[in-house]
Amino acid sequence: MELKVELVPERMPVVVAFAESAAKSAGLAAPETTMLALSTEELFLALCSSIPGAGITVRFQDRRYAADLLFQVPQPPDLRIFNITSRPDHETEEGLAEMGLFLASRACDQFSIRQMELGGWEIMLRKERNYPAPVQQSQPHPAVQTWQLTTSPAPDLVKQFSALIADSFAACQFPEEFTPPGRLLDKLASNEYGIILAQGEQGELAGGLIWHADEGRMVACFGPYLAAPTEPEQLTIALCEKLTEQFGRSNRLGLVLYAPQQPPVAAGFEAAGSLAIPGGTIWTGYRMLAEEFGADAAVATELMPFYTDWCSSMALARNIRAYHDDGETANGLTLFATRLNRSTGMARLTPLLVGRDAEAVLEEHLQLLDQEQFSAIYCTVDTGRPFDALLAPHLLKRGFTPRMLVPWGGTGDLIHLHRAGGSR
Amino acid sequence: MNLCNLEALVPQYVRQFEAYIPSPPDDELQQMFGCSRLIRMNNNENPLGPPPAAAAFLQSFDPALVSRYPSGDCRPLRARLADYLGVTPSQVILGNGANEVIAFVIKAFCQQGDNIVTADRTFAVYEWIARFSGVDARLAPLNDFGFDEEGLLARVDSRTKLVFICNPNNPTGTWWSRDRLIRFMERLGPNHIVVLDEAYAEFMDQPDYPDGISLLSRFPNLIIFRTFSKMYALAGLRIGYLVGTEQVTDIVRKTAIVYSVNTLAQSAALAALGDQTFITATRSLVQEGQQMLAAQCAELKLPILTSDCNFAMIKLPFSDTLAYRLLMQQGYMVRTMTGFRFPGWIRVSIAGREAMQGFCTALSRLVHSRTDQSPLAKVYGVF
Numbered sequence: 005m006e007l008k009v010e011l012v013p014e015r016m017p018v019v020v021a022f023a024e025s026a027a028k029s030a031g032l033a034a035p036e037t038t039m040l041a042l043s044t045e046e047l048f049l050a051l052c053s054s055i056p057g058a059g060i061t062v063r064f065q066d067r068r069y070a071a072d073l074l075f076q077v078p079q080p081p082d083l084r085i086f087n088i089t090s091r092p093d094h095e096t097e098e099g100l101a102e103m104g105l106f107l108a109s110r111a112c113d114q115f116s117i118r119q120m121e122l123g124g125w126e127i128m129l130r131k132e133r134n135y136p137a138p139v140q141q142s143q144p145h146p147a148v149q150t151w152q153l154t155t156s157p158a159p160d161l162v163k164q165f166s167a168l169i170a171d172s173f174a175a176c177q178f179p180e181e182f183t184p185p186g187r188l189l190d191k192l193a194s195n196e197y198g199i200i201l202a203q204g205e206q207g208e209l210a211g212g213l214i215w216h217a218d219e220g221r222m223v224a225c226f227g228p229y230l231a232a233p234t235e236p237e238q239l240t241i242a243l244c245e246k247l248t249e250q251f252g253r254s255n256r257l258g259l260v261l262y263a264p265q266q267p268p269v270a271a272g273f274e275a276a277g278s279l280a281i282p283g284g285t286i287w288t289g290y291r292m293l294a295e296e297f298g299a300d301a302a303v304a305t306e307l308m309p310f311y312t313d314w315c316s317s318m319a320l321a322r323n324i325r326a327y328h329d330d331g332e333t334a335n336g337l338t339l340f341a342t343r344l345n346r347s348t349g350m351a352r353l354t355p356l357l358v359g360r361d362a363e364a365v366l367e368e369h370l371q372l373l374d375q376e377q378f379s380a381i382y383c384t385v386d387t388g389r390p391f392d393a394l395l396a397p398h399l400l401k402r403g404f405t406p407r408m409l410v411p412w413g414g415t416g417d418l419i420h421l422h423r424a425g426g427s428r
Numbered sequence: 429m430n431l432c433n434l435e436a437l438v439p440q441y442v443r444q445f446e447a448y449i450p451s452p453p454d455d456e457l458q459q460m461f462g463c464s465r466l467i468r469m470n471n472n473e474n475p476l477g478p479p480p481a482a483a484a485f486l487q488s489f490d491p492a493l494v495s496r497y498p499s500g501d502c503r504p505l506r507a508r509l510a511d512y513l514g515v516t517p518s519q520v521i522l523g524n525g526a527n528e529v530i531a532f533v534i535k536a537f538c539q540q541g542d543n544i545v546t547a548d549r550t551f552a553v554y555e556w557i558a559r560f561s562g563v564d565a566r567l568a569p570l571n572d573f574g575f576d577e578e579g580l581l582a583r584v585d586s587r588t589k590l591v592f593i594c595n596p597n598n599p600t601g602t603w604w605s606r607d608r609l610i611r612f613m614e615r616l617g618p619n620h621i622v623v624l625d626e627a628y629a630e631f632m633d634q635p636d637y638p639d640g641i642s643l644l645s646r647f648p649n650l651i652i653f654r655t656f657s658k659m660y661a662l663a664g665l666r667i668g669y670l671v672g673t674e675q676v677t678d679i680v681r682k683t684a685i686v687y688s689v690n691t692l693a694q695s696a697a698l699a700a701l702g703d704q705t706f707i708t709a710t711r712s713l714v715q716e717g718q719q720m721l722a723a724q725c726a727e728l729k730l731p732i733l734t735s736d737c738n739f740a741m742i743k744l745p746f747s748d749t750l751a752y753r754l755l756m757q758q759g760y761m762v763r764t765m766t767g768f769r770f771p772g773w774i775r776v777s778i779a780g781r782e783a784m785q786g787f788c789t790a791l792s793r794l795v796h797s798r799t800d801q802s803p804l805a806k807v808y809g810v811f
């Protein structure tokens with residue numbers, strides 16, 4: 005479904021009606037539909053005041069577990085409005101526009117902005133479906149000696165797996181979207197997610213893992229989550245190898261594993277750092293899929309020890325240039341793509357443009373996120389984009405620490421920095 | 429031009445396809461990985477260099493000749509090959525490497541909606557060319573590292589035009605015997621073309637290894653691929669060929685690119701063909717190298733697949749792509765097998781004695797150095 009419309013306030017009812025019918029066709033219940041319509045209203049008004057009269061395309065994507073509305077804006081509006089920072093100024097129209105975006109982001113589950121490959125910007129509003137709480141308790145898991153792997157398990161086995169995760173692992177050890185079972189099944193049906201399960205001889209669940217291949221060149225993988233195998237190491241290795249095999253001849257460059265327990269090296273993952281999330285820390289592993297030929301990397305002096313240590317530990321061939329701010333002209337302004345997940349309290353900032361105002365813009369974002377009680381904030385800098393290095397000192401000053409390296413995660417390598425709530 | 433329009437011009441199956449990135453030149457790699465020399469053991473090349481007659485030809489080549497086009501259909505070479513192989517010249521079609529010949533065949537027989545059938549863990553180019561031509565590639569899992577007759581047959585349907593059998597298989601070195609091939613051909617029937625890729629045929633020294641060409645009269649739906657890149661060490665000149673019945677080659681000739689095989693390649697191949705002394709020398713070098721690898725792997729307790737071919741596959745107890753980077757730092761370039769759907773394996777091409785010794789030492793050092801815990805674990809709080 006697609007709607008082409010001009011950015012004039014009179015067209016708002018059309019856009020809202022489009023959002024509502026999209027939400028309904030995706031099976032969202034009335035409250036979620038209303039929230040999505042509300043976000044749409046706010047976003048549309050904000051865009052109208054930013055680039056009045058421009059023609060935009062609104063697309064709807066049914067993800068089964070969620071409805072996405074994608075607003076594609078051809079030319080860059082005043083990009084600052086995409087920085088969903090607070091301090092809405094009620095006195096001026098501009099201030100109201102900013103406020104609108106802020107509200108829009110509040111009523112939906114995910115709000116993000118990205119620059120499209122072929123030009124223009126895309127703003128996404130995602131509203132997720134609500135799922136009933138699980139009734140089924142995890143069944144006891146008998147010890148399994150031999151197993152078979154399946155990548156297209158019966159729904160009931162997936163439900164058992166969801167129950168296993170929920171019952172046997174701490175909340176911080178798995179993404180909340182793997183429960184309840186209905187949501188996990190819908191995620192798998194969306195084809196962005198996949199699953200590998202191991203079953204014993206009687207068909208009993210022995211364990212499994214889940215992957216998520218969204219846009220980008222990496223695949224995020226979670227697990228393995230094991231029931232009670234007699235050879236946990238062997239099962240872990242088998243699951244990880246199956247996963248790697250699946251993406252071996254694909255256009256993906258690497259796998260990033262978020263593991264409840266560090267797998268044995270024979271599983272093929274290298275340590276990549278760790279992820280601090282509300283409630284705990286997760287071991288992260290990296291698996292390069294391709295043969296790499298080395299790369300140039302621009303890194304802020306402040307991040308140099310972290311980066312060089314990891315490059316040597318991961319045997320990455322890098323021509324590293326220390327990027328130092330010598331006051332040269334950067335982009336005019338700083339822009340973050342922001343991805344918010346209110347239910348987990350996690351926020352991810354991805355710098356799209358880094359300019360001289362980086363420090364101020366970052367500060368505004370952090371203030372807003374703190375007010376809104378986001379307890380874990382993540383930011384990445386890309387060694388393939390020299391201006392990202394300008395941002396690094398400000399991140400470090402504001403309590404971020406480098407935690408994880410994902411080679412080839414962006415244009416170059418991605419350094420993940422984390423800031424736990426209140427750690428400023 | 430507006431880029432949005434460009435996108436609209438590109439077929440979906442091309443858009444989805446990821447271009448293959450070949451490795452940069454040695455000097456760039458050496459600089460990047462900090463090694464003073466680089467030994468390539470990733471492309472199954474022949475370390476002896478071309479046979480003497482081909483080398484002599486190349487040395488005496490008159491540069492003035494390159495201003496003229498080569499023979500457009502490699503006539504002198506086809507005549508010589510026909511004689512050597514016991515077929516007629518029109519049964520032979522040459523290409524710019526066997527890779528190009530794969531494309532000729534797929535273009536000649538397949539249209540969108542058709543499919544090809546091959547193994548999941550074999551030479552990738554069949555699958556790639558099919559996919560970027562909008563043709564479905566159906567992949568049968570290997571069975572015990574070899575092509576699986578049942579799995580292949582189960583995937584064949586009325587839209588299957590081509591079945592690719594890599595014999596011996598790159599990267600596992602496994603091969604079908606003559607009887608097994610005949611049984612497969614009989615079960616498959618005459619309604620599909622079977623491509624036997626015999627890129628490594630000249631390395632095979634087994635009594636029941638089949639010469640596909642000798643089966644053409646019995647199975648006219650066979651096409652055989654050969655190359656001058658492997659045994660004959662002419663990889664840099666890019667020349668390979670196919671042999672089929674005249675009925676079949678008359679069709680493939682329509683999609684073959686004329687003039688795509690250059691003058692040097694044609695003449696060097698002519699000079700190289702059938703040098704038995706050279707073939708024997710290469711085989712014994714390969715045998716010695718395989719033995720060295722096998723002994724080293726036995727000592728390190730690493731599973732290894734050896735064969736008559738000039739490569740072996742080794743299973744490592746850690747990531748193959750990490751092993752690749754660490755071996756590069758020591759100046760050895762191997763092929764990672766994750767891209768062949770064999771995670772944790774590397775494929776090593778047999779090199780000369782000194783290089784093999786150096787590689788065995790590097791491998792041993794690598795395996796001993798990988799311990800479970802990264803030293804960074806403590807520093808950055810990784811548990």
Ligand SMILES: Cc1ncc(COP(=O)(O)O)c(C=O)c1O
Pocket residue numbers: 471472524525526527528551594598625627628654655656657663666667668
């Ligand atoms: C099985 C197989 N077929 C075909 C080829 C392509 O050979 P050429 O260099 O003639 O293109 C190769 C090269 O690696 C191969 O291994």
